[in-house]
Amino acid sequence: MPTFDADPERITAFRVDDRYLFAHYFEREDLFDRLREYYDGEQYRFAVPADEFPTVRADLAEEYVEFEVVEDLEPYCVVKEQYTEHADILRDSVAHWERRGHLFFLLESELAVREAVERGATPVAETDFVVGL
Structure with missing residues (x-):
């Protein structure tokens, strides 16, 4: 069989x-x-x-x-300035929030993070920001 x-x-x-x-x-x-x-x-x-x-x-x-x-969200988080194009990034997010003139996205996969960076986002780890939902 x-x-x-x-x-x-x-x-x-x-x-x-x-x-x-x-x-x-x-x-x-x-x-x-x-x-x-x-x-x-x-x-x-x-x-x-x-x-x-x-x-x-x-x-x-x-x-x-x-x-x-x-449990470590930082590798899955990216940030973009507010009022910039972000619809494609939002589509791949599990959560998003706004703080100090920036948009933050918790993305569903490492691939989504790479694609977001290609679309102009910056990994949170490369900024002065910290992850905080």
Whole structure:
């Protein structure tokens, strides 16, 4: 009988205070339905309370979905001056905020960070700013 190894779908989840944030489009509606209570439609992301995350993680692992948990947000954060073109960067963000005339973005992947830098953003690590949501 043939067998196959399926590569799991990987999602980056960011630990922010007492919750885990992630942005992901689930092609399978049944998976989205399982997480619907955590979905923030205004921010286009999921926010799972920290005490519920282990259950969500285990549940989705059975469906070949794995989370990469990130607690150090700085490598995933970029900044741009306010009132500059940023729509493409915003589209790849899990969170964004404004401070002192600048826009900050927590991006969903290292690839998104590289693309944002190509679009004129600066990694927060290369500035005098610190990450603070």
